[in-house]
Structures are given as structure tokens and as C-alpha cells.
Amino acid sequence: MSKVSRDEIIEVLKTVYDPEIPVNIVDLGLIYGIEIDDKGKVYILMTLTAPGCPIGDTIAFEIKDKLLQIEGVSDVEVEITFDPPWTLDRITEEGREVLRTFGFNI
Structure with a gap:
């Protein structure tokens, strides 16, 4: 079994989007932690933009x-998790640029 890198995980996570926001979940700041054990199991700790977000399971x-x-x-x-709660401050500069192209003032 080949060793999985954190960078590989991040690149794949950048293909996952919140359906209501045109920014991937990494640049949106939703990923709080990534761990990979020696057997290839990946643990993702993440949040959502709001506690009642209906698309979390999706x-x-x-x-x-x-x-x-x-x-x-x-x-x-x-x-x-919602600890700490997500805020706009977690959005990366790349994410902010995308939001600006869609007319968001951020």
C-alpha cells in the first residue's frame, strides 16, 4: 500500500464544494484538520458555514x-464540529478572489 500524502488529500478536498457557495471547502476554511494513520485511514475534522446547514451529510x-x-x-x-465556529476570516485569499468575481464584497 502506498503512503498517502497530506497534499494529495488537500488537492482532492479542493474539488468538493458547498453547493450554495462557489468556493471549495478548503479555500472556504471548512477543513480544521487532516490526519492519516499508517494503515491509510484518513481522518477529516471540518465545520460547516452554519450549525443548521442541511448539506453537511452530503x-x-x-x-x-x-x-x-x-x-x-x-x-x-x-x-x-462547530468548535470553533466558522467565520469569514477562515476564507483563504484564493477563496476571497473567487467570491469577489461573483460580486461578493469580501
């Missing part, structure tokens, strides 16, 4: 589905 399923396609990933666990 995003978690998409993350699992996409990460399991990486060679060397044996399993994926996604944990959603």
Missing part, C-alpha cells in the same frame, strides 16, 4: 467518496 459523503479513490486510502472518517 458534503461528508462526497469527501469520503472522493478520498477513497486515492491509491493508499483504506478508509475515511469525517467529523463535523
Whole structure:
């Protein structure tokens, strides 16, 4: 089994989007932690833009589905937390640029 890198995980996570916001979940600042154990299990700690967000399970399923396609990933666990709560400050500069092109004043 090949060793999975954090960079590989991040690149795949950048293909996952909140359906209501045109920015990937990494640049949106939703990913709080990534851990990979020596057996290839990936642990993702993330948040959502709001506690009542109805698409949390959908995003978690998409993350699992996409990460399991990486060679060397044996399993994926996604944990959603609201501690600390997400804020606009977590959006990367790349994410801010995308939002500006869509007319957001950020």
C-alpha cells in the first residue's frame, strides 16, 4: 500500500464544494484538520458555514467518496464540529478572489 500524502488529500478536498457557495471547502476554511494513520485511514475534522446547514451529510459523503479513490486510502472518517465556529476570516485569499468575481464584497 502506498503512503498517502497530506497534499494529495488537500488537492482532492479542493474539488468538493458547498453547493450554495462557489468556493471549495478548503479555500472556504471548512477543513480544521487532516490526519492519516499508517494503515491509510484518513481522518477529516471540518465545520460547516452554519450549525443548521442541511448539506453537511452530503458534503461528508462526497469527501469520503472522493478520498477513497486515492491509491493508499483504506478508509475515511469525517467529523463535523462547530468548535470553533466558522467565520469569514477562515476564507483563504484564493477563496476571497473567487467570491469577489461573483460580486461578493469580501
